[in-house]
Amino acid sequence: MSVFRSGWSLLAVLIISRILESSVLRAEVKDGEILPPTIQKLMKGYNKYLRPFFDNGPVTVGMSLDIASIDTISEINMDYTATIFLRQRWTDERLVFEGNKSLSLDGRLVELLWVPDTFIVDSKKSFLHDITVENRLIRIFPNGTVLYALRITTTVACNMDLTKYPMDKQTCTLQLESWGYNINDVMFYWTRGNDSVSGLDTLRLAQYTVEDHYTSVSEAIYETGHYPKLIFHFELKRSILYFILETYVPSSLLVVLSWVSFWISQSSVPARICIGVTTVLTMTTLMMGARTSLPNANCFIKAIDVYLGICFSFIFGALIEYAVAHFCTLHHPDCNNGLMYGHPVQDCEDEMNGIVTTITSNSIRAKRRKESPTLTPAPTADPDLGCAVTSSPPASEDKGPETPEDALERCLRTMSAIRRVLRALNCCHIENPHYIDQYSRMTFPLSFILVNLLYWTYYLYF
Known part of the structure; x- marks a missing residue:
């Protein structure tokens, strides 16, 4: 009973697919339009909703790019806008035909074929050119290889490091992934490695020069599975002139x-x-x-x-x-x-020399008074020193007030220390404010x- 039900379910699926094929074919082939016999033969029994090699492993899709132009590179939005020619190649065993010439079809017939669900990962805004018709190309080779080319203008995000702006170098990427087919269904590869991307050698940008570019193959891991990914890297160096x-x-x-x-x-x-x-x-x-x-x-x-x-x-x-x-x-x-x-401006050091000279002369006068026993030394005061020199008992007494020589010697030592301090401070002191301009020059x-x-x-x- 279960086998009978599964058979009826499979039959119903086939009938529905044939109905959809005939409706699509009628929609594409309008009144007065007749497909060539070769195309009619290829489309007979063809189901575009099933990928090639549906039960025999994944289908391999080769990619190549031609960079037509890079229009703008925005540091504010951190993105770039480029016009590219995206070419995809794969083999569909259902499209094998006899002959030695390829068939170039109108781009509008792509609706009759299975094509990869490729998308640009970091794209912010993209559109397919449609002047004068949609810029799409379909070419079928006798061995079943299909060439599918598109002309796309896309704005892609590019994370930039602007710490060295305007002497910076930016590495931007263009990532291509499969939307619904995981790695068990579709595999992506670059057709010619790093040479799969062309057009950068002749590209002229306003503020940048393309220093290097290379390709890589990776996998995108999401919650729904692992998906094939192709990455194109290119390095941009800003012109500083x-x-x-x-x-x-x-x-x-x-x-x-x-x-x-x-x-x-x-x-x-x-x-x-x-x-x-x-x-x-x-x-x-x-x-x-x-x-x-x-x-x-x-x-x-x-x-x-x-x-x-x-x-x-x-x-x-x-x-x-x-x-x-x-x-x-x-x-x-x-x-x-x-x-x-x-x-001329009086030097502070000369002023200090004058003070020391006064102290020395006072010391000589004190010695002379000491050598005369008949004269009684009187207290003297030096206004420059700010200290008084008084008489004292004879030196024969063990204990007594300070002698004039000792007082003078103490004042001399004090003034010598002050002079050394002023000399040290004079290194950081600008005696003439007009010297500031001379130093600044x-x-x-x-x-x-x-x-x-x-x-x-x-x-x-x-």
Whole structure:
């Protein structure tokens, strides 16, 4: 009884498939259209809903690509748009015919044949060109091999690492998978290995150059099973010349322009402030313009952001330098007046030498008073030392007040220590505030050149 029911079920399936075939054939072959005898013979008994080798293992499908153009590469959306010619080859034993010539059919007859359910994995938007007709090609060879070609424009996602932008290299992929047939039904392979993809050698892009490309075969693992996958990798290197002319050179010139204030007199407050503020505002505008074509992602600290930050720091530092120099000038009236009227400024070290000379002369006078027994030494005070020298009992007494020689010697040691401290502090002290501009004329350019060497070495070679 079960065998009888299974037989009836199989018969019903065959009847339904024949009805569908005849309806599709009637839909494709309209009034006045007659298929050639060879095609009618091939289509007789052909079921497009069953893949080739349905009961004899998987069908192998060979792939090849021809890249017609890569229209746009967007860093904001992280994708690229390309027009490709996708060619697929497989063998269908049901389409074997006698002869030595292939049959080129109209693309609209593809509805009568089984074709692989290939799709582009990371595609965001794709369409098949249909001007003037659908750009599809069907060619059948005598041994049953079918060539199926399509012209597709697709927008594919490409994960980009922009940390070295604009000195970056991006590796994008084009992945082809089977939608419904797993590896037990369909197997994909590249027809000629890495040579299966052509057109990149003659491709010309606006900001990129194609450095390398290669193919690979993989499997996509999902919950529903393992599916065949072909991957095409291509490496893109960005052309930096545009960014050098558009961003790097203007920002560097702004830094150099900010150094002009070091050669302007500190008394010209409006001129120096105008240069500093103008360069800061211009650099801010340049930084904002450089980020308009990039994704506003906080995770990306790009190389161009680092360079613009360095330039902004130098420009802002030049403005702060004038503020410090002007502040020091206002708080050094002696030096300021001396410089304004052309008089030399008294050196602090000479002042200390004068104090030590006074102390030495007082010591000599004290010794002379001690050698005269008839004279009673009177208390003396040195206004420069801020300490008083008083008389003391004769040296024969064991215990008594401090002698004048000891007091003078103690004051000399104190002043010598103060002098050493002032000498040490003088290394970091700028006696003339106008020297700040002279130091800046050397330190700013040398520091900027050193930072540039480190920057370009790191981002170009590491």
